Amino acid sequence: MMRELTITVPGLPPKEWSPNARTHWAPKAKVAVEAHSDVMALVKEQGWSGDPMDAARISVSWGVKDKRRRDTDNFVGRTKPFIDGLVLAKVLVDDSRYNVSYEFQWHKAEQEETVITVKEQ
Numbered sequence: 001m002m003r004e005l006t007i008t009v010p011g012l013p014p015k016e017w018s019p020n021a022r023t024h025w026a027p028k029a030k031v032a033v034e035a036h037s038d039v040m041a042l043v044k045e046q047g048w049s050g051d052p053m054d055a056a057r058i059s060v061s062w063g064v065k066d067k068r069r070r071d072t073d074n075f076v077g078r079t080k081p082f083i084d085g086l087v088l089a090k091v092l093v094d095d096s097r098y099n100v101s102y103e104f105q106w107h108k109a110e111q112e113e114t115v116i117t118v119k120e121q
Contacts, residue, residue: 002120003053005091007042009035009114012062013078020074032081039085039116052093057101058083059117063109076104082116091118 014031016023060079064070083100086092093099107115 003050004117004119005043005046005048006115006117007039007046009038009042009082009116010111011114012064012112013075013080013082013114015078017078017080018074019077032084035081036085036088039082040089043086043089043091048089048091052087052090053099053118053120054093055099055121056092057103057119057121058086059103059105059119061105061107061115061117063107063111063113063115065109065111070106072104072106076102079104079114082114086116086118 014035015021016028016031021028060082062070062075083095087095101121
C-alpha cells in the first residue's frame with residue numbers, strides 16, 4: 001500500500017532561508033528550529049505512524065493571495081527547513097537525491113500557506 005501525507009503550513013517558507021538573504025547564522029538557525037517544530041506538529045496532528053519512506057515524491061505548492069511576482073527558485077531554497085522537518089518527523093528516511101524527487105508550484109489562496117504532499121514511490 002502506497003502511503004501519502006499532506007500538511008498545510010500556515011504562511012510561506014522563512015525569508016531568512018532565501019538564497020539571496022544575508023542573514024546571520026543565529027536567526028537563520030532559530031527560524032529553522034521553528035519550521036522543524038511546526039512541520040513535526042502538523043505531521044503528528046495527521047496521525048502519521050510507521051516506518052519512514054525510503055523513496056518519495058514531494059509536491060510543494062505555495063499559496064498566495066496577490067499577483068505579486070515571486071522567484072520560484074528562491075522559494076525552493078526557502079522551503080529547506082520544512083523538508084528537513086519531514087526527516088526529523090520520520091516521514092522520510094532522508095531527503096537526498098537518491099530518496100526524494102520534487103515538484104514545485106503556486107496556487108491562489110485566501111491566506112499565505114505552504115501545502116506539502118509526500119507520496120511514497
